[in-house]
Amino acid sequence: MRTPLIAGNWKMNMTVSQAADFTDELLKIKLTDEVEAALCAPFIDLAVLLEKLQDSSVAVGAQNVYFEQAGAYTGEVSAPMLADIGIKYVITGHSERRELFGETDADVNKKSLAVIESGMTPIVCVGETADERSSKMHEQKVRSQVQAALENVGAEAAADLVIAYEPIWAIGTGQSATSDDANEMCAAIRSEIEKLYDKNTADKVRILYGGSVKPATIEDLMSKNDVDGALVGGASLKTADFAALVEGAVQ
Numbered sequence: 603m604r605t606p607l608i609a610g611n612w613k614m615n616m617t618v619s620q621a622a623d624f625t626d627e628l629l630k631i632k633l634t635d636e637v638e639a640a641l642c643a644p645f646i647d648l649a650v651l652l653e654k655l656q657d658s659s660v661a662v663g664a665q666n667v668y669f670e671q672a673g674a675y676t677g678e679v680s681a682p683m684l685a686d687i688g689i690k691y692v693i694t695g696h697s698e699r700r701e702l703f704g705e706t707d708a709d710v711n712k713k714s715l716a717v718i719e720s721g722m723t724p725i726v727c728v729g730e731t732a733d734e735r736s737s738k739m740h741e742q743k744v745r746s747q748v749q750a751a752l753e754n755v756g757a758e759a760a761a762d763l764v765i766a767y768e769p770i771w772a773i774g775t776g777q778s779a780t781s782d783d784a785n786e787m788c789a790a791i792r793s794e795i796e797k798l799y800d801k802n803t804a805d806k807v808r809i810l811y812g813g814s815v816k817p818a819t820i821e822d823l824m825s826k827n828d829v830d831g832a833l834v835g836g837a838s839l840k841t842a843d844f845a846a847l848v849e850g851a852v853q
């Protein structure tokens with residue numbers, strides 16, 4: 603039985619005071635314990651989130667990490683630094699980082715390995731462009747991204763992973779994949795994990811869908827067998843919407 607996960611990805615939104623206001627509001631709402639909730643916030647917001655959410659079940663995640671442990675890497679933040687303050691999840695391979703900051707499959711692999719090594723869980727993002735989907739290359743693209751991201755990740759760590767299928771054409775566009783299309787790709791990712799490891803590992807990995815998920819669409823998505831939750835951008839920025847997503851993910 604996989605516990606559903608609703609992870610907010612705030613991207614480059616929310617000042618520290620906005621993050622504090624968001625969490626104060628969130629703490630007034632009783633969230634279900636059948637769904638795990640996480641907020642992946644800008645580095646500068648992490649301390650306030652960790653402090654305010656310490657007695658709640660909401661986990662705190664980061665959106666990026668550098669793969670080296672420490673040293674002369676101006677402007678970067680390492681996995682041991684994030685683990686030390688109590689971060690649980692780190693997003694790796696988001697399409698915005700791949701596109702805007704030139705991150706390669708090899709970088710995503712190194713970052714995911716660093717996150718695992720520090721005892722945290724990567725939320726590894728994969729997904730195709732609109733052109734790749736229209737030329738029916740989407741499954742091949744996503745399978746190859748999964749393979750590359752998981753190179754040298756052992757079976758035990760793999761079972762604990764979170765993978766997010768985020769078709770690039772659905773991110774921030776209001777044009778979500780249908781629940782059937784999302785499920786088909788989440789199933790393809792699970793079969794790739796089974797190929798790389800075994801069925802037991804594949805059955806344990808949580809696979810999320812991301813791309814224009816809203817409170818109105820979450821129940822339909824969660825009714826699908828291979829969708830274990832969602833990675834949510836825009837709709838995670840409003841407390842009421844985030845809480846509604848968590849409630850809507852109860853299976």
Ligand SMILES: O=C(CO)COP(=O)(O)O
Nearest residue numbers: 611773774813814835836
């Ligand atoms: O990129 C996303 C989450 O990582 C999805 O963003 P939106 O939910 O705003 O489409």
